[in-house]
Amino acid sequence: MGMEMDIIKLKHITKQYDDGFVALKDINLTIESGKFYSLLGPSGSGKSTILRIIAGFTQPTDGKVYFDGKDITNLDAAKRHINTVFQNYALFPHLNVFENVAFGLKIKKKPMNEIKPAVKDALHMVRLDGYANREISELSGGQQQRVAIARAIVNEPKVLLLDESLSALDKRLRKDMQFELRAIQKKLGITFIFVTHDQEEALSMSDEIFVLNDGEIQQSGSPVAIYDEPVNDFVARFIGDSN
Ligand code: ADP
Numbered sequence: 001m002g003m004e005m006d007i008i009k010l011k012h013i014t015k016q017y018d019d020g021f022v023a024l025k026d027i028n029l030t031i032e033s034g035k036f037y038s039l040l041g042p043s044g045s046g047k048s049t050i051l052r053i054i055a056g057f058t059q060p061t062d063g064k065v066y067f068d069g070k071d072i073t074n075l076d077a078a079k080r081h082i083n084t085v086f087q088n089y090a091l092f093p094h095l096n097v098f099e100n101v102a103f104g105l106k107i108k109k110k111p112m113n114e115i116k117p118a119v120k121d122a123l124h125m126v127r128l129d130g131y132a133n134r135e136i137s138e139l140s141g142g143q144q145q146r147v148a149i150a151r152a153i154v155n156e157p158k159v160l161l162l163d164e165s166l167s168a169l170d171k172r173l174r175k176d177m178q179f180e181l182r183a184i185q186k187k188l189g190i191t192f193i194f195v196t197h198d199q200e201e202a203l204s205m206s207d208e209i210f211v212l213n214d215g216e217i218q219q220s221g222s223p224v225a226i227y228d229e230p231v232n233d234f235v236a237r238f239i240g241d242s243n
């Protein structure tokens with residue numbers, strides 16, 4: 001069996017919202033399995049729209065989405081092996097850590113003898129061993145972020161999408177979580193696609209970066225290539241702002 005290296009491909013993706021606004025213009029990108037990617041660009045450049053199209057929360061106006069070589073453009077979000085972590089985590093404050101992480105598995109009616117070890121493994125992965133019975137309100141911001149990540153990895157997705165997941169954290173914690181996220185990604189060996197408007201964050205964390213502006217990819221490549229050889233004035237200025 002050949003292993004597919006390219007896990008996600010977007011081909012000629014266009015997105016026009018109902019009000020007529022064209023948020024994405026002919027986006028083409030390839031995501032290889034097991035790497036850490038960033039979508040980097042200013043507010044309004046189309047980053048979240050790309051993530052929502054990959055997740056299946058919104059449909060492109062034109063173009064195709066491929067997963068493992070198969071056209072999934074019209075496939076339900078729930079049937080894609082793709083999970084998303086949002087900026088506000090969207091944890092359930094009235095449920096404890098275990099219930100939050102187990103939530104999706106319970107909805108899928110998995111038996112408890114499968115749910116328990118899966119939750120334990122996920123909590124171990126984010127270094128929250130022993131936190132299963134804690135209330136969400138007792139946890140620090142960083143710990144809540146880690147619960148959100150545990151919940152997103154507990155059903156072993158092939159791809160994890162993270163939309164400005166660290167933006168709400170203070171600077172110090174953000175640094176710690178950057179390191180932590182990278183470590184989790186390496187340990188799991190799955191593909192992460194991380195959305196950020198923070199140049200420094202993308203440069204320090206990613207294997208590959210897509211720089212977006214006005215619904216178009218300006219440049220893609222390694223952090224070093226993008227930093228050293230920006231292809232146009234926009235990228236040069238945008239990356240330069242981090243200095
Ligand atoms: P980013 O995540 O890079 O900030 P978004 O993908 O959220 O950008 O949005 C890209 C553009 O599309 C923005 O100009 C935004 O206002 C617009 N947009 C996003 N969602 C909608 C919507 N539901 N209807 C109309 N315009 C939208």
Ligand code: MG
Binds near residue numbers: 047048049
């Ligand atoms: Mg966004």
